[in-house]
Amino acid sequence: MEPSTGSTVRADGLVRAFGAGTERLTAVDDVSLEIAGGSVVALTGPSGSGKSTLLHLIGAIERADRGRLTVDDVEVTALRRAALARYRQRVGFVFQRYHLLPxxxxxxxxxxxxxxxxxxxxxxxxxxxxxxxxxxxxxxxxxxxxxxxxxxxxxxxxxxALMGRPRLLLADEPTGNLDSTTGAQILDLLLDLRDQHGMTILLATHERAVAARCDRLIRLGDGRIVEDVDLTDGEDPADTFDRATRLRL
Ligand SMILES: Nc1ncnc2c1ncn2[C@@H]1O[C@H](COP(=O)(O)OP(=O)(O)O)[C@@H](O)[C@H]1O
Ligand SMILES: [Mg+2]
Structure with missing residues (x-):
């Protein structure tokens, strides 16, 4: 399969709110980040902290109320319908419950x-x-x-998700329904695919063992980034136990 380079992702002040009046809830609240091409980033945080919403914004499944999203040289938040559909075709999305057609x-x-x-x-x-x-x-x-x-x-x-040759793969708790051994195998697969295809992977996860094997961990709380750690800093990537114990998940 053909090698490529993963997309770079840049978000500036992304906001997405639901509801109105006193019911209004800001699911993603002024998120700015930059993700390097080819990296594998874990998005963590408690249930309701905005992980899925942020993935949906980056995959253009949902539109931001405010802020700017740029993927490679494309300003996604400025795209109109047809161009947005083309952008979506080029992003891979994996869901917790697989969503296969039975x-x-x-x-x-x-x-x-x-x-x-x-x-x-x-x-x-x-x-x-x-x-x-x-x-x-x-x-x-x-x-x-x-x-x-x-x-x-x-x-x-x-x-x-790989059928459209994505340079960006978004995965929403891809191991959340699996036992830990199977989950570890799915992560092995994603990391292998990243190495073969040079994709950028952003995955939401609750699991410490999964997050610990990523290059970077971004933790959300109430829609905001509350922690952003580089997990590569020169250590042996195989030493996941050490990393896992450093991560408060
Ligand atoms: N379509 C929606 N309508 C109303 N509220 C939503 C919708 N999607 C998400 N939310 C709310 O936004 C917040 C963040 O949700 P979500 O992004 O699913 O968090 P996470 O994936 O971290 O559990 C939650 O309070 C959730 O109830
Ligand atoms: Mg979620």
Whole structure:
């Protein structure tokens, strides 16, 4: 598979609020950050702290009320509908509950996001098979999601997210429904994919063992960044136990 470089992400004063009047709640409250291309960043913080909303803003699933989001040289917050749809096509998104289509085979689930695209249509099955092989599911392409374990379903969802050749992969608690061993394997896979494709990965997680293996940890509290730590600072990336104990998760 072709190497590429991961996207750089820059947010300036992003705000997203829900509701009105006394019910108004600022889910993402003036978030500014810069993420280097090719890094793997853990987004942590208690439930309700704004992790999902921030991922949705960066993936343009939701629009910011205020602030600016720039991904590579694209000012996402200034895009209009058609350009926004094209931007979304180029971002990979992985969800906690996989969101596979139950009536479609594994292969068709992987192809699904590019079905509306004419370009390269003849190559889609081959590309999907290549991705299924990359996530270790080459032999299950004809299975239905319900016939797979949770970890396997998440692998299918990851293959699907990669179909559009994203340079940015957003993952919302991708190991949240999995036991710790399976979760660790999913993280191994994401880190391998980053190394092979040079993607930037931003993942929300509650799990200390997952966050500890990322390059950087950003903690949210009430929609704001309350901690931002570089976890690489020259130490052995394999020494996750030490890192995990340093992280108050
Ligand atoms: N669509 C929505 N409508 C109303 N409130 C929302 C909506 N999405 C999120 N919220 C609220 O915004 C806050 C942040 O939520 P969320 O981003 O899901 O946090 P997290 O992913 O960290 O648990 C929460 O208080 C949540 O209830
Ligand atoms: Mg969430």
């Amino acid at each position: 009536a479609l085979t594994v292969l068709d689930n992987v192809i699904a996001p590019v079905l509306p695209l004419r370009a390269g249509r003849a190559d889609h099955p081959a590309r999907a098979r290549e991705l299924l092989a990359a996530v270790g599911l080459a032999r299950r392409e004809r299975a239905l999601p319900a016939q797979l374990s949770g970890g396997q379903q998440q692998r299918v969802a990851i293959a699907r």
